Amino acid sequence: MDTTLTRSRLVRWYVATCAIFLASGLSISTWASRVPAIRESLGIENSGIGLLLLGMGVASIIGLSVAPAVMARLGARRGMLVALLLVAAGLVIIGVGSDTLQLFGVALIGLALFGFGNGSVDVMMNVEGAALEKATGRTVMPLLHAFFSFGTVIGAGLGFLAVRANIDVVAHCAVMGVVIAVVAVAAIANVPAREVAMDAEPSEQRAHWRERLSASLAAWREPRTYTLGVIMLGMAFAEGSANDWLPSAVVFGHGAPEEAGPAVLAVFSVAMTLGRILGGPVVDRFGRVWVLRVLAVTAAAGLLLFIVAPFGPLVYIGAALWGLGASLGFPIGMSAAADDPAKAASRVAAAATIGYVAFLCGPPILGWIGDHIGLLNTLLIVVGLIVASGLFSGAAKPLVVTRAENDDARR
Template identity: 60%
Template sequence: MTRSQYVRWRTAIFAIFLASGLSIATWAARVPDIKDEIGVDNAQLGLMLLAGGIASILGVTVSSVILARFGARRGMLGAMILFGLGVAVIGIGAEVFASPIVVTVGLLLWGFGNGAVDVMMNVEGAAIEKHSGKTILPLFHAFFSFGTVLGAGLGVLAIAIGAGVLVHLSVMAALIVVIAFVSVANVPATEDEVVPAETGEKLGWRERLSITLSAWREPRTYALGVIMLGMAFAEGGANDWLALGVVEGHGADPALGAAGLAVFSVSMTVVRMFGGPLVDRFGRVATLRVLAVTATIGLLLFILAPSLPLVFVGAALWGAGVSLGFPLGMSAAADDPARAAARVSATATIGYIAFLAGPPLLGLISEHIGLLNTLYILVALIVASGIASPAAKPIAGSTVGAGHSHGH
């Protein structure tokens, strides 16, 4: 592969990560308006969002089958068109039909497409890591974060200029589909990197499925799952409860709650931007251990801090600490190119279930013991994640994430 082909490939995957983040923030920014248009209460809205979450998990779960059947290019293109369409259908359901059912259909399309593309873009990202010999997945995940920030910002702009939900979501859906076609055109057609020749078209459907399911029989999948579980639970928990923790737990006003979440997000994104070189220097396992300690200190500080500035320091450490759990778990799952799709899919499924199911569970428990006390559950999970970190050690023959410090 020439240098320019490699750069085009890498840029294409950056764009796909960005589009995935963009799609989430686009409809999430308009949830209050969508809720008004279709006239549902919080409980009904929660169920609709849960349907989208379940569709995401389904997409993640079947993604490796899609990859084996259609290859990365066609698989990613199809999934991106699907989630772009989903964003548009959410807008149509809200403003044209004012129908909770149509909006839910949009959420299902979006969830399934985005879940499926999530695994495929991570498998491609891992193939790029193999090609370059450097840890790049954290930076790809930073682009996903940029996408969510950009989507939220454009949402604020759309509301400010009085754009309706339909116009806003349709324009963004069209943009996502354009990004899909342009990006996929720059992904090299080396499907054998993702599905090696011996597992290619010659195998029947059943054999391909058995390769896909084989990852669930490997102990390492579950050990990586523990890393992802703790980190994803703590990341999802922050997204849903951090702002409320600042307001209800520490008696601050709502604007400071939003600021606390912003501190968390910025901290997480910054570490994702610069985390790759650190991993290459010190290795995946050492980095995960240090970050588990960082997240633990951050969470304890957030829960116990006597003053608001310390709460914000806690939020920053919490964000930094959980930032690389997901990308490094994905990277470790993809160490063996022959089994990358199946393993990334299995590990991501565990992470996703934690990310989506965790926050509502925390909410239920917090009704009984209070929100700040509930966050101790995250502390325990992060500690478990740190203990499981040796599972992320690169397998024999893989150099990405091994670290160079021992060589000097």
Template identity: 50%
Template structure:
């Protein structure tokens, strides 16, 4: 019961090259972010910020602000230039940001230089996050198989690679500036190579020679018009619940285990590892399962598992029960975000604007959710604050019908060209 229908006249080789190029772009995004995170202690020491976490917190806030601005700018940039140019520009900005962070920390020892670098890193990644999802839904639609969960697993793979390389660089005493400069070069060179295998698509906003260009104002009006679609808003509800659940877990699970369940710091880190592993496994295995049971049932099953797991986690008990709750929570939020992207793209005109809209909802929830949980945790306790996530997962369960494949989707081809 495939959720996508193959619509391409391209050869199997062309489609697989396109798919693999998008996989690489997702990996590069994860690699760049994790490379900075892995060297936060070295950046802090290079800036002589001492042990006060608030100073580093302000730097991270700068990156978050840059990311939100990048998300907001992604739609008009996408409409004006298309994802082909946009993804290259976004990852070039990321590369410049990485270089500035390294130089600011290890050479100039300048907080403003590092802050500017982090703002650029956040801005570029905010841009490319939306555009790589737009491109991912396009290749998924043409191949006719559910690929978005695996693409998001590639992002997770990039974070694992970035964290591992960063840890090795720190252990070997490699200077932060050299480490981040090398990563920047890898990112910049890799995107130039990868984008060569990404075809230009007029439907996504790319310039295509054989088709007349649509005026920018008209494209902007068409892009804003998608926000009047109630189905798209309900898909955004699914994205909101899942992204809020994922972002809150990333920032608060370890601390909730330590402060809420009276465990050690190392146990908190270990439990977080169970969450990440469960979420990544769910994305790796999710595509074929979704093609068999359908998007709606997949969302309802995973949202139900996530809500049950989160409730177990909040109520607590023996550590093994908390771990079970964590694993269910991880599985529960693994598919909603990528499947929401797929649902936004199919069966309607202007897929790029639709994917951009729900991506902005999802990523804003991912960025804004953790601070909201922190504020509520201060007032009501961290475990009690997580009930907000539970409510949003229930909302995602209720809204799951919106991700059903559109009846106006293109007719299926005779056979899957990439199978």
């Protein structure tokens, strides 16, 4: 199946994969930028937002859990299309439930669809990224994740403009849902079927899907999966807590005006995007382990500054350092999981699952704790997890895979 690609086809695949990452980031920050307005519309406190996030997190875990089965059945290519369409539909329902109907239950249903779709596509788009790395022979994962961050920058910027223009949440979410659906259809049309991403042409004979599912779960029996998971857990917590709680921490923790929330989130997202755009050459020059340790220190210092400084320029500087420091933990973890091309799909899926469980389940827990000790104090927990991520950075050291090991893995 993995036939030689023309340069034109390879470029289209590259651009399409970037668009998929961008659409996922766009959806996340669209929701995050309107959390304060949704909270006010539904008349709930931090614990209520935490419950919404819990519903999204549970659905996302289900999406993460079934992603290997979806890939075994459909392949990453078709699976990503289905998942992104669910994200788009969920976003529209969130807007209708929170703004038009003002019903907590409807908003929760929307977040469940939104979470399930994002959980599934997050695993599959990273597997697709590993397939693209294999086809190009280059480290592209940081740049792909830069496009996720670029999507969050766009979403945060549009959220800021929507708040300033007094655009209703339902109108904002509906427009963004349509945009995400259009991007999904256009992007998937340019993604080729590849064996490493468990795709197949309809006429192609391949192993039964249960055998492919068993192969995709093999990585869970490897200790390195869990040590890489610690790195990704800490950095996913750093990123996820910002996406879901940074605007609320600015508005309700620092006492800033509502439009300052999306503005600070945009600063965080811009810093993270720049880190990912520039990260590939830096990692190639200095190595994964050294870069991860330096960035863990940067993220922890930035988050501490964000927590303790009064609202003003220092808060923006703290958010920028926080975003820069958290920028490469997840993509480096993905690249490390994909070191062995013969086992890339199963290892990337496992590592992505660990990271996204933290990314999606951490914020609801932080919301519950935040009701007791305040959001800013709660973010100190994230500082500790970032430090743990730095301490385990040695797990990302590149593997040396022999030809014999690759041959054995294919048998």
